[in-house]
Amino acid sequence: MRTMTRRAMRGVGLLCAAALSLTACGSSEDTGSDEAVSGGDLRAALKEGGSITVWAWEPTLKQVVSDFEKEYPKVKVKLVNAGTGNDQYTALQNAVQAGSGVPDVAQVEYYALGQFALGKSLEDLSRYGADEFKDDYSPGPWNSVTVGDAVYALPMDSGPMALFYNKKVLDKHQIATPTTWDEYLEAARALHAADPKAYIANDTGDAGFTTSMIWQAGGTPFKTRDTEVTVDLTADKGVTAFTEVWQKLLDEKLLAPIENWSDEWYKGLADGTIATLSTGAWMPANFVSGVESASGDWRAAALPQWEKGGEVSSENGGSSLAVMKAGKNKDLAYAFNEYANHSEGVQARIKAGAFPATTADLASPSFLDTPFPYFGGQKANEIFARSASQVPEDWSYLPFQVYANSIFNDSVGKAYVSDTKLAEGLKQWQKAAVTYGNDQGFSVNK
Amino acid sequence: MSAPSFTAEQTSRRSTHRAPATRRAPRRRHTAGRPRRSMVLTLLMGLTALYALMPLAWLVINATKTQKGLLDSFGLWFSGDFALWDNISQTLTYDDGIFVRWFLNTLLYVVVGAGGATFLAVLGGYGLAKFDFAGKRAVFATVIGAVAVPATALAVPTFLMFSKMGLTNTPWAVIIPSLISPFGLYLMWVFAAEAVPTELLEAARMDGSGELRTFFRVALPLLTPGIVTVLLFTMVQTWNNYFLPLIMIKNPDWYPLTLGLNAWNQQASTAGGQPVFNLVITGSLLTIVPLIIAFLLLQRYWQSGLAAGSVKG
Numbered sequence: 001m002r003t004m005t006r007r008a009m010r011g012v013g014l015l016c017a018a019a020l021s022l023t024a025c026g027s028s029e030d031t032g033s034d035e036a037v038s039g040g041d042l043r044a045a046l047k048e049g050g051s052i053t054v055w056a057w058e059p060t061l062k063q064v065v066s067d068f069e070k071e072y073p074k075v076k077v078k079l080v081n082a083g084t085g086n087d088q089y090t091a092l093q094n095a096v097q098a099g100s101g102v103p104d105v106a107q108v109e110y111y112a113l114g115q116f117a118l119g120k121s122l123e124d125l126s127r128y129g130a131d132e133f134k135d136d137y138s139p140g141p142w143n144s145v146t147v148g149d150a151v152y153a154l155p156m157d158s159g160p161m162a163l164f165y166n167k168k169v170l171d172k173h174q175i176a177t178p179t180t181w182d183e184y185l186e187a188a189r190a191l192h193a194a195d196p197k198a199y200i201a202n203d204t205g206d207a208g209f210t211t212s213m214i215w216q217a218g219g220t221p222f223k224t225r226d227t228e229v230t231v232d233l234t235a236d237k238g239v240t241a242f243t244e245v246w247q248k249l250l251d252e253k254l255l256a257p258i259e260n261w262s263d264e265w266y267k268g269l270a271d272g273t274i275a276t277l278s279t280g281a282w283m284p285a286n287f288v289s290g291v292e293s294a295s296g297d298w299r300a301a302a303l304p305q306w307e308k309g310g311e312v313s314s315e316n317g318g319s320s321l322a323v324m325k326a327g328k329n330k331d332l333a334y335a336f337n338e339y340a341n342h343s344e345g346v347q348a349r350i351k352a353g354a355f356p357a358t359t360a361d362l363a364s365p366s367f368l369d370t371p372f373p374y375f376g377g378q379k380a381n382e383i384f385a386r387s388a389s390q391v392p393e394d395w396s397y398l399p400f401q402v403y404a405n406s407i408f409n410d411s412v413g414k415a416y417v418s419d420t421k422l423a424e425g426l427k428q429w430q431k432a433a434v435t436y437g438n439d440q441g442f443s444v445n446k
Numbered sequence: 447m448s449a450p451s452f453t454a455e456q457t458s459r460r461s462t463h464r465a466p467a468t469r470r471a472p473r474r475r476h477t478a479g480r481p482r483r484s485m486v487l488t489l490l491m492g493l494t495a496l497y498a499l500m501p502l503a504w505l506v507i508n509a510t511k512t513q514k515g516l517l518d519s520f521g522l523w524f525s526g527d528f529a530l531w532d533n534i535s536q537t538l539t540y541d542d543g544i545f546v547r548w549f550l551n552t553l554l555y556v557v558v559g560a561g562g563a564t565f566l567a568v569l570g571g572y573g574l575a576k577f578d579f580a581g582k583r584a585v586f587a588t589v590i591g592a593v594a595v596p597a598t599a600l601a602v603p604t605f606l607m608f609s610k611m612g613l614t615n616t617p618w619a620v621i622i623p624s625l626i627s628p629f630g631l632y633l634m635w636v637f638a639a640e641a642v643p644t645e646l647l648e649a650a651r652m653d654g655s656g657e658l659r660t661f662f663r664v665a666l667p668l669l670t671p672g673i674v675t676v677l678l679f680t681m682v683q684t685w686n687n688y689f690l691p692l693i694m695i696k697n698p699d700w701y702p703l704t705l706g707l708n709a710w711n712q713q714a715s716t717a718g719g720q721p722v723f724n725l726v727i728t729g730s731l732l733t734i735v736p737l738i739i740a741f742l743l744l745q746r747y748w749q750s751g752l753a754a755g756s757v758k759g
Contacts, residue, residue: 261714
């Protein structure tokens with residue numbers, strides 16, 4: 001979960017999406033041809049030039065766009081920040097439904113891809129030969145962008161998870177870095193007992209984090225085959241593993257009631273109120289720019305394990321670039337996408353602090369040996385790269401995960417503020433998701 | 447703020463009558479020269495004032511802090527470093543000075559949108575108040591109905607309509623809907639009915655003045671307080687408009703300030719994004735300055751409007 005939209009806005013956005021689906025529910029016409037496009041065709045298109053619009057909020061793309069335009073002077077790329085995460089998806093959905101103003105390329109987070117792919121809004125990139133890139137990307141992201149033979153986007157970055165911890169705080173209270181979630185629970189107790197103002201983590205209910213944890217615990221609560229969807233948030237083994245530990249953290253009030261990405265959150269990370277953070281490998285850039293004053297205090301470690309000695313990780317966040325079916329200049333759009341995510345652009349983005357999804361870069365010595373001054377000179381990429389290779393491959397998100405995540409706090413969120421149990425909250429979330437899915441024409445849990 | 451001038455006048459008059467009756471205190475008339483004091487009311491007003499001014503104080507104080515200072519210091523007091531000027535210059539130059547562009551966009555939307563809305567409301571309100579025609583009751587019902595429909599509910603249909611016309615992502619998509627202000631129309635209608643005596647218009651007509659001339663020379667000056675009120679309403683509304691531009695405009699080059707500041711704020715919640723809370727806060731401060739200036743400049747017209755009717759009795 002990389003973005004946190006305020007709840008009010010989320011509601012408004014949904015209202016908008018719901019209203020739209022009433023008026024223009026039919027899927028857009030299939031305008032894409034299935035003809036294969038060769039590298040030669042692409043080169044010709046690049047030579048001829050034209051202009052494309054890219055909707056993305058990822059800051060490192062600025063550099064990529066200017067490099068790309070320098071290399072292909074006849075191509076003009078208009079980079080538009082149409083909002084972050086949910087805001088952008090609402091806008092994109094609106095544009096697709098309205099049939100106008102659709103960008104050529106759009107940034108879509110992995111968890112949201114299914115929604116747009118099933119809505120037939122995205123171009124299948126296998127006709128450009130993107131289906132041959134399988135080995136070039138780490139398994140988590142690649143599985144997220146593909147359905148069968150179809151490739152709906154190219155992975156832009158990835159978020160293999162790691163445990164970031166405030167070494168200064170843990171050392172002060174002589175708490176060892178937890179390696180399992182049980183140890184994590186113990187550490188939470190010890191820390192809060194030693195300093196009532198300090199918490200092991202902040203959590204107010206975050207769908208992205210919860211699903212990532214279930215993913216790591218070997219859960220597969222969401223399964224999709226065509227329009228048949230199964231949601232199992234009650235008996236799934238990943239779900240039960242997660243709720244067991246997290247319920248204890250909640251019951252004993254060991255989690256700081258601070259929302260991710262809020263200014264309070266940045267403050268907590270800086271002043272030691274929040275002692276650890278389990279999140280994606282893209283986080284260091286945010287530490288550097290947002291938690292300046294705690295430089296040197298933090299370190300990275302492998303994500304705690306559900307079983308002692310295990311080597312399983314998970315993905316959190318990360319996004320891809322997709323070519324929109326309704327876009328005007330698909331060949332150029334793909335050429336840009338390939339440039340940004342498969343060839344030269346990748347290096348430029350890594351230099352600017354992005355975490356790659358490309359295996360070659362993840363394994364390159366120069367990448368692995370990069371010291372992180374923020375983490376006291378630690379070579380943190382070694383930890384992240386190992387994590388990237390330990391992500392279970394059988395995970396998938398719901399084909400309406402954007403909606404599901406947006407209502408997460410209505411049900412599961414209750415567990416964080418009242419006596420409702422997490423398991424009960426998840427059960428309610430499942431119920432809401434099933435109802436919504438069936439209303440949308442899926443056959444959920446039938 | 448939402449009470450139009452004439453109701454404010456009525457309520458104030460009513461309360462001076464009723465206030466003595468509600469208390470057991472000896473019945474004695476209170477004149478404006480010797481207002482009665484009340485501890486409870488003073489306290490209540492004090493609290494309200496505090497409640498209203500706190501966010502403003504917070505905004506001013508925190509606009510003086512750096513991004514680091516914001517996170518390290520207590521919210522309602524200054525941090526060691528005074529970075530206001532630096533913040534302002536950063537706000538104006540960050541991201542190739544896009545803030546200035548947003549500012550000009552907002553100005554455009556307000557001048558054309560709110561100005562146009564006021565103009566239309568004045569014309570319409572005057573016409574409805576002073577002329578009789580078939581279907582006036584239906585118009586009345588429609589206007590009242592339109593006042594009740596929140597703009598947010600109309601945003602999506604408007605979006606679809608504009609999208610069909612190919613107007614989304616252009617300034618027109620913000621300006622055209624802003625031109626319609628049912629509340630402003632209603633206000634002008636009621637105000638014109640009260641403030642412009644029909645006898646005066648008849649006299650003007652008798653003297654051979656045409657309708658347009660009568661409107662501009664006789665009615666308009668009498669309507670000034672109402673016009674200023676409507677102008678302030680529509681201005682504030684357009685200046686603060688968020689949802690409409692949010693769904694209409696995707697190109698940051700056409701963002702108004704509200705959307706732009708939100709985009710900066712959202713930056714903090716993006717992987718690799720730079721949190722610029724200090725610029726968001728300073729930008730917010732700069733954003734409200736023009737509104738404050740507008741209020742200060744227009745308030746004397748507005749106040750004279752409040753008083754205008756009260757002596758006529």
